[in-house]
Amino acid sequence: xxxxxxxITHQDIPGLLAYWLESDDEFIVGMGVDxxxxxxxxxxxxxxSEQIGAHYKEKKAYALIWEIDGIASGHTNINQIEFGKQAxxxxxxxxxAHRKKGMGTALVQQSLPFYFENYxxxxxxxxxxxxxxxxxxxxxxxxxxxxxxxxxxxxxxxxMQEVNQWKLTREQFLKG
Numbered sequence: 001x002x003x004x005x006x007x008i009t010h011q012d013i014p015g016l017l018a019y020w021l022e023s024d025d026e027f028i029v030g031m032g033v034d035x036x037x038x039x040x041x042x043x044x045x046x047x048x049s050e051q052i053g054a055h056y057k058e059k060k061a062y063a064l065i066w067e068i069d070g071i072a073s074g075h076t077n078i079n080q081i082e083f084g085k086q087a088x089x090x091x092x093x094x095x096x097a098h099r100k101k102g103m104g105t106a107l108v109q110q111s112l113p114f115y116f117e118n119y120x121x122x123x124x125x126x127x128x129x130x131x132x133x134x135x136x137x138x139x140x141x142x143x144x145x146x147x148x149x150x151x152x153x154x155x156x157x158x159x160m161q162e163v164n165q166w167k168l169t170r171e172q173f174l175k176g
Contacts, residue, residue, distance in 0.1 A: 003103060004067040005110040008075070012065050013048045015072045017041055019094045027096075032129030034159040056118050057083050064114055066093070066107040074104075076111045078119070079155070086123040087115065090155075091135050105138045112142075112173055122170050127154045130162040139166040143176060 008016075020028075020038055028035060039047070051059050059081065066074035074094045078087035091108060093099050115124055128135035130149055140146070144166035153160050 001103070002067075002069050003106050003110065004070075005064050005076075005107060005114065006067065007114070008048065008052055008063040008065055010049065010052060012063075012072055012075075013045055015065075015094070016048055016063075016075060017044055019075075019092065020044060023094075030129075031092075031132055032154065032158050032161045032163070034157060037157040037159075039157075062087075062115075062119070064111050066111075068103060074107065076108065078115055078124070080125075081119060084120045084122070086125065087119060087121055089115065089124055089126045091126070091128070091138065099134060104134065105141050108138055109142055109176075112168070112176075116170055116173050124168045124173070126166045127152075127163040128166075129154075130164050136164050136166075142168070143172055144168045145172070 021041055025035060048063070051061055051063065056062070061077050061079040062081065063075050063077040065072050066076065074092050076089060076091050078089050080088040091104060093104050112124070115121055126135065126139055126144065128139070130136070145168070147165040147167055149162060149164050151160060151162050154163050
């Protein structure tokens with residue numbers, strides 16, 4: 001199985017739209033997403049398109065595509081970006097057949113250099129839904145430090161939920 005990480009292109013937009021708009025509702029809610037807050041197809045398409053052409057310092061979000069055997073099979077992105085300081089990471093394997101096999105851990109590991117180098121980050125945070133075990137397990141395996149568990153609305157498409165806050169500093173990343 002060959003795993004690869006690369007920056008998003010316009011050809012990836014249909015796959016991203018399908019993930020957000022056609023995935024099983026139970027799966028999406030299980031990640032902490034409020035279905036009523038998912039933007040329209042047009043709004044999502046515009047958001048993805050805008051980030052592709054923008055310079056790193058101008059992007060509100062930055063996405064990477066995860067490929068498994070040459071096929072786009074997931075993505076990771078950062079938002080709440082403060083260039084040269086910090087950002088918040090999100091993790092998404094698109095197909096159930098790829099989950100729980102260690103691929104997510106390897107793909108996140110390959111994604112970290114993009115974030116720390118392209119955004120000159122000092123700290124990378126991730127706040128997965130506390131009741132979603134997969135990302136929490138992945139972050140622990142990769143050396144992210146558990147900071148706290150708390151209730152919040154972690155993003156524009158989420159409901160109020162309990163999250164686990166994890167962080168990885170530049171120093172921890174470089175030691176990695």
